[in-house]
Amino acid sequence: MLAVETSGLTRCFGPVRAVDGLNLRVEAGQFFGFLGPNGAGKSTTIKMLTGLLAPTSGSMRVLETDLSTTAAARSVKRRIGVVPEDLALFDNLTAREYLTFIGRMYLLPSETVRQRCQELLAMMDLDREEKKTTLEYSHGMKKKLALAAALLPNPDLLFLDEPFEGVDAVASRMLRDVLLGFVKRGTTVFLTSHVLEIVEKLCTHVGIVAQGKLVLQASMDDVRQNGSLEERFLEVVGNGQVEKQKLSWLEE
């Protein structure tokens, strides 16, 4: 079964082709790392796959469902959890309120909602200052709350846009274990990250995009056969230019 499948997926912003004819195939149950340099089109792809952004052209299938009709897209939303680029929090709700709200919107029974909220808040270490609204949260706290909300409905597919960015070491460790647990149970995880060490440790498969185009898609085992992930990454997108750049005023 394919969790994500796109063909010719394209999104333009004016003259810029942020995503350019992307053909992506992610099997269900994979821990998929979606990599690429800044501005490569990773977040744009995730936004399109989750319905936050309309594609300019091309087609997408998520969990074997074609997303071209709104009704189908909505039925898929029931089965996915998302941490989008700029998160999706309400400024004036507390963490518990927000999670409860999300749980109820997914039609979970109230006991389940309550129990999962409790566990997630404890895991993310967000249960100490319950009076704080998300407006008063730090960057990392917001990220953790968004992660909790994505995990809460127990989704079949997780889209995580830079889930580890800004998160402290303790939570990061916990989160890695949790994600591995989800994958072991059959959930597909689709994440972007710039921390290649984490990706290398966690992911079973990677795809690398540059300038909106897929330049590499392989299993982690294949990647490791010729060096580390970092080496492959630099080779594919860096064109060996890493050493040459200098700041003129550092030389003086």
Add this chain to the structure above:
Amino acid sequence: MANPTLSHLRTMLWLRWRLTRNQWRRGGVVNVVIMFIVVYAGLALAAIGSVAGLAAGIFGLPYARPVEILFVFDGLIAVFLFMWMMGLVTELQRSEVFDLTRFLHLPVALRDVFLLNYLASLLCLSMAAIVPAMLGLTLGLAVGCGPAMLLLLPLVLGFFFMITAWTYRLRGWLAALMVNKRRRQAVIMGVTLAFILVFQLPNLIVNVWGGPGHTRPPQTPEGLAQWQAERQAEEYETEAVFNAVHQVVPLLWLPNGAKGLAEGRVWPALWGALGMIALGSWGFAGAYRGTLRFYQGNGTAKVPAASPVTNTRHEAGKTIFVERSLPLVPQPVTALGLAVLRSMSRAPEVKMALTMNIVIFGVIGAGVIMRRPGTAPAELLPFLACGAAAVTFMGLTQLLFNHFGFDRNGFRALVLLPTPRRHILMGKNLALLVVAFGVFSVFLVMVTALARLRFSDVAAAVLEFAAVFLIMSVLGNLASILAPYRVGAGTMKATKMTGLTALLVFVGHFVSMAAIVPAFFPPLLGMLIGYFTPLSVTVATLLCAAVLAGLAALLYWQTLAPLGRLLERREPKILEMVTHEVE
């Protein structure tokens, strides 16, 4: 090296120009056209005002008595202050041209940024209408009456400096207070009281000074002479008070100086100008200090006395507000409705939008009824009752017509939800129903007490309220989908819109007024039916109200699904509108 202040100023003006230009490029042609229309309207107003002022100064006023010149300036000031107040009320959340937070870390004198912001705040319609007129008038008088009249120039400038500086200070002060949660309540109360006072001022003045009216002159010659003498004395007394007021109240120093100049006295003008500039500088300095404190964040921050470790852990088993459920209402609708209510109860920008409007309309409404409590004829009572419903909605359009603008990033969460979109609309409407009904109850109780409404009037009003709420919800849902705009978070800062959205919002306000009209159908029809048929007016009104409510419910129900689909189609567009700040 070049003067750092100058080069900073130049850079910032360049920045503003770039921001605006880039915004226009993104906004498209319509926005540019609208912007130009507004700018041209302002320029035209200024041109007409200055020419009219000049003409009046040259040809009209030189033959006028000094006191008439005084009246002319009094009038201009009254018009200006009224427009200015209206501007203040509608745009208390005025955004600044340069967001100071973006400059705090740069080696720029914040004084310069502040100065530019202040100067930019001067560009508004009320200033465009009155300042050129006053300047024209000054020049005209100088031509017509002699160059001594040129002393009006510092007077006029001093006047506007004083007003704008103190307004600026007031705005900054309010914004700073609104950041602090506890003081927010106090501010809202204070502003409420201030507006009640301002709007009731004419009433008070009429009641205090209007008196019982003049007696008729007696018929006998001796009596007549005495009567005339008394009148004379009274007039002198009034004039003395009038003059004293003009000398004491800073707002009136401009007319006072003008009168002095017309009489050939220079000192009142000089003193007035000096005084107003001094007062203005005082306000300005305060505004500057307040702004700095606000942005650097040490304004309201007193270290709490020996802060105890606040244990705000959740008590296990305690039900929180958003967990509650309502009978018959689908779970997602309840959940969203409660979450929105909770958010609104914490969002100062929402409270501000709500209180300002409600206070204004409430005060005007109450002012009308309170003239003569309990004396309205019975035929009028149904109209008064449904007036309570109508007034409720006048203050709520901002919330009803922009559901998603207050969500900002939260709207992304709604897009990600698997919930049917009609449930999302219903949830939003449910939250506002609670708010609107709360407001309506206050008004209704007020009207009921003051005008002695009967039970049937109240019942009809409730039905009319329901009808208008449903109609407004349909329109509001549509407007929220078609013309969403971002509302700044937390403080009262930043609610910038593109030209097109501003136009749509403006049109939306008129549409919302039209949607209130049906509220008056039931009492009107009831009266007609009662007149032409044996049915009693009361019963007829109630019946009509029930039918109206039924029709509105039908309309709401029928439009829910199509509007939901429209929402779903436009979600990405709305998301872009409410998550991107207009710079």
